[in-house]
Amino acid sequence: MLYSSSVETILTDENQGIDDILASMDCLSNRIREQAGRAIRVSHAKSHGSAVGKLTVIDNLPEHPAQGLFAKAVCYPVIV
Structure with missing residues (x-):
């Protein structure tokens, strides 16, 4: 089977879920920066x-x- 974008099904609310995760990470990053007075990595693999x-x-x-x-x-x- 050759690769085709048709093999992936993107959920109706998938982009909203991604946006929600990014907003949450941004909020946490800002909170930590305010508390520490400088930017600190708040998550890592x-x-x-x-x-x-x-x-x-x-x-x-x-x-x-x-x-x-x-x-x-x-x-x-x-x-x-």
């Missing part, structure tokens, strides 16, 4: 586990998956 390995793309894949990263036989280092 937290890693709860990870694995190191390799992704091996095999040779002679059918045409539909042989695209992008999977276009040729190769081994990629991965961290997940």
